[in-house]
Amino acid sequence: MPLAIAVVVTQVAIMPQVRLFGVVPDLALIAAVAVGWSDGGETGAWFGFVTGLALDLFVSTPFAMTALAYALTAYLASSMHSVIDRRVPVLVAGSVLVAGLCSGMIFVIGSILAGADQLQRTHTIVIVAVAALYDALLALPMFGLVRFVIGESDRVRI
Amino acid sequence: MADNSLGGRRRYVLLLMVLTAITLATLDSRAHSSGPIGAAGRVAHRVVQPVSDAASSVFSPFHDWWHGFTHHGDIVKENRALKQQLQQAQADARAGHDAAAQNRVYARLFQFPFQTDYPNVNARVTADGAGNFEGAVTLNVGSEHHIASGMAVVGPLGMIGRISRVWNGGSTVLLVSDPNFGIDVRPLLSTQWTTAHTASDGQLKATFEDDRTQAQSAVKLHEQDTIITCGCDNSDYPLGIPVGTARSAIRAQDRSEVNVVLHTYLDRRSLEFVKVITWRRGDPTPATVTATTKSKPTTKSTSQTTASTTSSTPGH
Numbered sequence: 001m002p003l004a005i006a007v008v009v010t011q012v013a014i015m016p017q018v019r020l021f022g023v024v025p026d027l028a029l030i031a032a033v034a035v036g037w038s039d040g041g042e043t044g045a046w047f048g049f050v051t052g053l054a055l056d057l058f059v060s061t062p063f064a065m066t067a068l069a070y071a072l073t074a075y076l077a078s079s080m081h082s083v084i085d086r087r088v089p090v091l092v093a094g095s096v097l098v099a100g101l102c103s104g105m106i107f108v109i110g111s112i113l114a115g116a117d118q119l120q121r122t123h124t125i126v127i128v129a130v131a132a133l134y135d136a137l138l139a140l141p142m143f144g145l146v147r148f149v150i151g152e153s154d155r156v157r158i
Numbered sequence: 159m160a161d162n163s164l165g166g167r168r169r170y171v172l173l174l175m176v177l178t179a180i181t182l183a184t185l186d187s188r189a190h191s192s193g194p195i196g197a198a199g200r201v202a203h204r205v206v207q208p209v210s211d212a213a214s215s216v217f218s219p220f221h222d223w224w225h226g227f228t229h230h231g232d233i234v235k236e237n238r239a240l241k242q243q244l245q246q247a248q249a250d251a252r253a254g255h256d257a258a259a260q261n262r263v264y265a266r267l268f269q270f271p272f273q274t275d276y277p278n279v280n281a282r283v284t285a286d287g288a289g290n291f292e293g294a295v296t297l298n299v300g301s302e303h304h305i306a307s308g309m310a311v312v313g314p315l316g317m318i319g320r321i322s323r324v325w326n327g328g329s330t331v332l333l334v335s336d337p338n339f340g341i342d343v344r345p346l347l348s349t350q351w352t353t354a355h356t357a358s359d360g361q362l363k364a365t366f367e368d369d370r371t372q373a374q375s376a377v378k379l380h381e382q383d384t385i386i387t388c389g390c391d392n393s394d395y396p397l398g399i400p401v402g403t404a405r406s407a408i409r410a411q412d413r414s415e416v417n418v419v420l421h422t423y424l425d426r427r428s429l430e431f432v433k434v435i436t437w438r439r440g441d442p443t444p445a446t447v448t449a450t451t452k453s454k455p456t457t458k459s460t461s462q463t464t465a466s467t468t469s470s471t472p473g474h
């Protein structure tokens with residue numbers, strides 16, 4: 001819970017100040033993927049859902065779409081982690097890049113279905129891609145932070 | 159067997175999350191900002207506001223440095239232009255009080271009362287919106303200054319957005335570049351009105367109905383003409399706030415309408431100090447502006463809103 005609160009506050013209060021090409025990264029998504037890799041997909045999905053729901057309170061896009069995108073992506077990412085060597089930084093960053101793209105597309109499609117027609121433009125894809133790249137850049141420090149906070153779990157992972 | 163049970167439970171949890179998300183999205187779209195989700199959002203904003211303010215203060219020097227680093231050439235050019243403007247302004251100032259008095263008269267004639275006459279609250283932009291898919295900024299004033307959702311927000315030149323969410327200590331402005339933005343407008347020199355909407359490309363666009371029986375357009379509007387708020391019966395905005403200038407005004411081939419793309423006064427990069435117009439629908443219009451607004455007719459091409467100063471009649 002403290003990790004979730006810290007991630008949400010950082011995301012809404014600090015990340016808008018450090019935009020890259022006008023885009024903010026998805027810290028909560030990276031954290032959810034990291035939690036999923038450490039504690040299993042279900043935990044990661046719950047973490048993503050709760051933090052996403054909190055972030056949805058701060059934006060004007062359809063409510064709960066961030067939560068949905070983070071939860072599904074964290075779950076999917078955790079199911080892939082067994083084939084990825086986490087000791088190779090490039091692979092971790094690449095996985096987060098793919099997770100960012102996946103989450104962005106789920107968010108955009110879900111929001112459009114919920115009535116956010118303004119997302120039906122080419123620039124949306126650019127934003128998703130840049131955000132995913134930004135996520136990949138922050139992947140290693142965020143994974144380190146999550147591992148430091150929750151520790152490595154010995155439980156059986158997906 | 160245990161794996162099957164575990165897998166089934168996980169699928170159940172995921173399904174539960176999906177259904178919850180859809181339910182919440184539906185509830186939110188129906189209640190908008192007035193429901194419990196909107197209330198939770200206001201509380202969340204209020205809680206995080208101090209951290210946002212602190213972060214804004216801390217990062218502001220870095221922003222300035224980064225802006226200077228990445229826009230060095232632009233800044234040098236801008237500096238030269240500003241120096242020229244300053245010299246020009248000093249020359250203008252020396253021209254005496256006559257020009258200032260004349261400006262005041264012109265301001266009344268052209269119905270820009272918001273600069274002085276509409277009640278307003280000064281505000282500072284403390285942060286950009288939290289998301290990637292919205293055009294919004296956060297202000298440092300909120301309900302403690304009697305600011306409410308829907309109020310107009312103006313920059314130095316005119317309209318830049320409207321208040322979309324308010325809490326004690328802050329508020330969110332939906333910028334004119336957000337595709338959810340819409341506003342009733344009219345040309346400065348005409349009384350025809352229409353509703354302008356921001357398209358998905360971020361441009362504010364308006365369509366004025368025209369008289370197709372006439373060879374000449376009945377819509378008195380040309381490129382670079384100023385567009386203002388119409389102050390119509392059901393409009394949330396007072397009369398006469400400049401919304402932008404007509405970047406293009408193109409009459410449809412069947413002559414049924416004139417399509418206008420507006421160049422708005424929003425300059426997001428340099429947006430820092432703004433005013434929130436605290437006028438609400440039903441509030442009295444300032445004495446310098448007399449607005450006569452008739453009921454909305456079925457067609458928008460009929461003149462219905464007239465405005466004049468009390469001191470003199472506009473010369474158009």
